[in-house]
Amino acid sequence: MREHKRKVGERGQVTIPKELRDRQGIKGGDEIEFVETNDEIVIKPPTDKERLAEGYRERAERSQQLTEEMAPASSEATDRLGEAPSWSE
Template structure:
């Protein structure tokens, strides 16, 4: 976290630094929520259902790719080493 200073324009407008917009996924046209907390004003992008769903889709894709990689690695190990021994008695 760092501090960023911006000047407020005559009409109350402030530009959110690009670094923060990029890191938080804020794009032109997005709505920003203003939250007053003690002596601070917090800005936060509201969590909309589409953004949340996109995050879940990305996580599912990563999990699917990891599963495929593990299955491939497991198959390669079985080909080279044979089936795992049966340890049950």
């Protein structure tokens, strides 16, 4: 982790170092988020909506794979143990 120091201008403006902007995918005009936690200020880059959507798609696909993988075990358990009891109040 490398430290980057910058001076705050008269109007409270700070330039984010190019190296960090490039690595985090921050471009001119992007909206960023400032989060204050205890005695720190964290700058969060914009959320890449497509990357976020891809993560959800991958998770859904993995969930489907697990369901398919567990189907034989679930069927075997039902054959041996019977249907799960219904819960009523």
